[in-house]
Amino acid sequence: MTAGRRWPFHVAASDPETSVLLAMTVRELELDLDAFEGPFDLLLTLVLREELPLVEVDVAGIVLAFVERLAEREELDLDACGEFLVLVAALLELKARGLLAGEADLEDLEPGEAAEELARRLEEYRRIKGAAEWLAERLASERDRFFRLGPAPLAPRGERRLAEQDPAALAALLQALVAEPPEVSLAHLELRFPPVSRFLEQFRAVLGRRARFDFDHEVGGLTRVEQAVAFLALLELRRAGEIRLEQAAPFAPIRVSREVVDEEVSWNARSA
Amino acid sequence: MERPLRLIQANPLDSLARTIEALLVVASQPLSVGALVEACGDEAERIETALGLLGERYREGRSGIVLEQVAGGWAFRASRDAAEACGRLFERPVERNLSQAALETLAVVAYLGPCSRPDIARWRGVAVDSVVAGLVERGLIAEAGRGDLGAVRYRVTPLFERVFGLESLAALPRLDDFGGDADELRGRLESLAERRPA
Numbered sequence: 001m002t003a004g005r006r007w008p009f010h011v012a013a014s015d016p017e018t019s020v021l022l023a024m025t026v027r028e029l030e031l032d033l034d035a036f037e038g039p040f041d042l043l044l045t046l047v048l049r050e051e052l053p054l055v056e057v058d059v060a061g062i063v064l065a066f067v068e069r070l071a072e073r074e075e076l077d078l079d080a081c082g083e084f085l086v087l088v089a090a091l092l093e094l095k096a097r098g099l100l101a102g103e104a105d106l107e108d109l110e111p112g113e114a115a116e117e118l119a120r121r122l123e124e125y126r127r128i129k130g131a132a133e134w135l136a137e138r139l140a141s142e143r144d145r146f147f148r149l150g151p152a153p154l155a156p157r158g159e160r161r162l163a164e165q166d167p168a169a170l171a172a173l174l175q176a177l178v179a180e181p182p183e184v185s186l187a188h189l190e191l192r193f194p195p196v197s198r199f200l201e202q203f204r205a206v207l208g209r210r211a212r213f214d215f216d217h218e219v220g221g222l223t224r225v226e227q228a229v230a231f232l233a234l235l236e237l238r239r240a241g242e243i244r245l246e247q248a249a250p251f252a253p254i255r256v257s258r259e260v261v262d263e264e265v266s267w268n269a270r271s272a
Numbered sequence: 273m274e275r276p277l278r279l280i281q282a283n284p285l286d287s288l289a290r291t292i293e294a295l296l297v298v299a300s301q302p303l304s305v306g307a308l309v310e311a312c313g314d315e316a317e318r319i320e321t322a323l324g325l326l327g328e329r330y331r332e333g334r335s336g337i338v339l340e341q342v343a344g345g346w347a348f349r350a351s352r353d354a355a356e357a358c359g360r361l362f363e364r365p366v367e368r369n370l371s372q373a374a375l376e377t378l379a380v381v382a383y384l385g386p387c388s389r390p391d392i393a394r395w396r397g398v399a400v401d402s403v404v405a406g407l408v409e410r411g412l413i414a415e416a417g418r419g420d421l422g423a424v425r426y427r428v429t430p431l432f433e434r435v436f437g438l439e440s441l442a443a444l445p446r447l448d449d450f451g452g453d454a455d456e457l458r459g460r461l462e463s464l465a466e467r468r469p470a
Contacts, residue, residue, distance in 0.1 A: 035399075053399065055393065055397070055398060055399055056398055056399045058398070095397075121397075124395060125395065125396070125397065126450070127447050127448070127450045128376055128379050128380055128383070128395055128396070128447075128450075129376060129379075129450075130449075130450025131379035131382070131383060131444075131445075131447060131450050132372065132375040132376040132378070132379040133375075133450075134379075134445060134450070135375050135378060135379055135382075135436060136370075136372075136375050138436050138437065139367055139370065139435070139436065142435070142436060142437040143355070143364075144352045144355030144356075144359075145349055145350075145352065145355070145437055146349060146350040146354070146355060146358035146359070146362060146364075147347060147348070147349035147350065147434065148300055148348075148349075149300065149366070149431075150300035150301075
């Protein structure tokens with residue numbers, strides 16, 4: 001995760017062995033904070049990559065961990081202390097900027113103003129901390145107060161009062177609601193289909209009397225639906241090879257004539 | 273020694289006091305004078321006088337039940353003398369193990385609420401999401417609408433006032449009174465520096 005990325009600080013110690021040892025001391029400082037657990041180096045990396053919000057990092061906890069680590073060593077390690085101070089100061093500055101973001105940017109403030117703003121914030125926090133201490137003391141002093149805790153009992157619902165109403169107006173409204181609605185006409189949906197067989201027989205009879213006839217003339221007096229069914233009958237006869245159909249041009253009269261037998265045979269042979 | 277039911281004898285407010293007593297026994301949370309006025313169908317002034325009589329009857333050292341004015345109303349609680357016995361039988365889950373972070377968050381909400389989580393985080397300098405969720409679960413704070421930017425805002429609940437034994441939020445000390453002396457802080461820092469070995 002941190003491969004190829006090192007925290008960019010260098011130890012200015014003369015002895016190379018010592019410098020490596022000191023650098024490791026600071027980088028590998030093990031931290032156990034609320035928001036983070038692991039080496040200091042990793043914490044810095046995560047913060048710089050903005051994967052860990054600095055606002056959640058307890059800087060005081062880091063300082064304590066370092067001081068404890070120092071105490072374990074017999075001699076005061078000035079180089080390590082110096083580096084640590086630089087790193088923690090940078091962290092603090094970053095955190096301070098983060099805390100002030102949105103209200104006042106430290107970049108825009110004079111150093112004096114920025115210090116004043118920070119001091120104001122610290123003062124506010126001290127007040128809240130004082131209030132929290134007061135609450136803790138209060139809690140301790142109230143520890144011997146026992147009382148019943150429970151959900152609020154159900155209260156009876158208050159009577160709902162309605163505005164004055166005119167019964168006649170209500171009756172009129174209801175009457176309008178109960179009146180039978182006018183019957184909807186479905187006449188336009190009514191379709192009566194005569195049987196196709198009726199036209200099959202009719203056309204066969206006509207062709208029995210004469211060799212050809214005009215379709216439009218034959219169905220001229222029929223309704224639109226009957227004309228459609230008659231046309232279906234015409235197609236049916238054509239499919240059966242009983243008739244031949246001719247039409248000079250689109251929308252021109254359709255001429256119907258008897259199919260000649262040998263033509264029917266040839267048509268069947270072609271289609272086969 | 274006074275007779276236990278002396279209150280009920282001659283006072284013209286006896287009947288009203290008995291009714292209030294009954295209501296307070298049934299209630300599981302403090303009853304305001306307004307609620308008592310509505311329930312008893314009597315005048316506020318008479319209710320308060322009757323509460324005075326009850327307060328005299330149910331006070332520390334005289335009864336195992338104590339009438340107290342808390343969280344904007346009146347409620348019965350156990351006398352402090354009985355706390356040890358109560359503690360053996362009953363748990364206090366609301367205030368158990370309240371952390372420093374929780375107390376600081378409570379302080380911010382109590383003094384500056386209603387306020388949002390970002391507001392609280394700004395005051396405390398650390399993220400407060402889990403702390404706020406814990407306090408909501410305990411019932412010490414509750415949602416109170418949304419702020420201009422749409423963030424949920426929180427306020428302390430009547431349970432907070434009851435747990436901390438506060439008549440109302442006005443009973444909290446002034447926040448300014450907690451302001452530490454900056455010179456004192458500086459002095460402590462300097463004395464610390466002097467103690468460090470050179």
